Amino acid sequence: MRRRRAIVLVAVAAAGLFLFAGVAWLGGIRVNLTRSYPLGLWLIEPLERPVAVGDLVFICPPDTAVFRMARERFYLGLGLCPGWFSPLIKTVVATGGQAIAIGAEVSIDGRPLSHSDVRPSDAAGRALTPFAGGEVPAGFLFLHAEFAGSYDSRYFGPIPASGLLGRARRLLTFEP
Numbered sequence: 471m472r473r474r475r476a477i478v479l480v481a482v483a484a485a486g487l488f489l490f491a492g493v494a495w496l497g498g499i500r501v502n503l504t505r506s507y508p509l510g511l512w513l514i515e516p517l518e519r520p521v522a523v524g525d526l527v528f529i530c531p532p533d534t535a536v537f538r539m540a541r542e543r544f545y546l547g548l549g550l551c552p553g554w555f556s557p558l559i560k561t562v563v564a565t566g567g568q569a570i571a572i573g574a575e576v577s578i579d580g581r582p583l584s585h586s587d588v589r590p591s592d593a594a595g596r597a598l599t600p601f602a603g604g605e606v607p608a609g610f611l612f613l614h615a616e617f618a619g620s621y622d623s624r625y626f627g628p629i630p631a632s633g634l635l636g637r638a639r640r641l642l643t644f645e646p
Contacts, residue, residue: 499641500528500557503547506615506622507559510643514636521562521611521631528557529613530633536626543596545621551633559638560613560622564606565631572603576624578612585616588624601627 500512507526514528521527531537531546533553540546541555549556564570564578571577576586588600601624606612610628614620623629 502559502643504559506617506620507638508640508643508645511641512559512643513639513641515639517634517637521565521634523562523565525562526559526638527562527611527613528559528635528638529611529629529631530557530635531555531626532629532633540621540626543592543594545592557635558613558622560615560620562611563614563623564612564628566606566608566610568606568612570601570603570606570612570623570628572600572624576614583614585618586614586624587618589618593619598625600624 500514502509502512512528517525517527530551531540531553533555537546537553537555541548546558547556548554551557563576563583569579571580572588574588576583576588589598591597606628609631611631611634612623612628614622614624
C-alpha cells in the first residue's frame with residue numbers, strides 16, 4: 471500500500487509540475503541558460519510601440535545557414551522559433567538606416583559601441599566571421615550583448631524585426 475501511495479504522489483507531483491510549466495510557458499515565461507544575460511526566469515512582455523535602440527528583447531532568429539551553424543556549435547539551443555531555434559535575448563543597438571562599421575570593435579553611426587570587441591575565434595578555437603558592416607536595412611535590427619563571448623550581430627549581422635517576440639523582463643535571475 472505504501473508503494474502505491476508513493477507512486478500516486480510522484481505521478482501527481484509530476485503532473486503538477488508539467489501543468490505549471492505549461493501555464494508559465496503560455497504566459498510568456500522563459501528560462502535563460504546562456505551567459506549573454508543573467509541566468510533564470512524571464513518574461514516576454516508585449517511591445518506596444520515600435521522597437522527602439524536600448525530595448526532588451528526576445529527575438530526569433532531567421533532560419534539561415536549562419537544560425538544553423540550557430541546551433542551546430544551550441545551557441546543556440548533548440549526551441550520553438552522557425553527552424554527549431556531558441557529565441558535570443560539581446561539589446562537592440564541599431565535599427566533601419568543606421569551605419570555599422572566592424573573593425574576591432576563595432577561602431578554605430580561613427581560612435582564606438584562599448585563591450586563590442588570582435589573576436590577572431592570562439593572559446594573552442596573555431597573561426598568566427600564578423601559581419602561585414604554597412605547600413606542596417608529598414609525592418610531589421612542590430613543586436614548586442616555586453617558579454618564578450620556573446621554570439622550577436624557582430625557575427626550574424628542585422629536580423630529581421632519580424633521575429634520580435636517582445637520586450638525581455640527579468641523575473642527571477644542571478645549572475646553566476
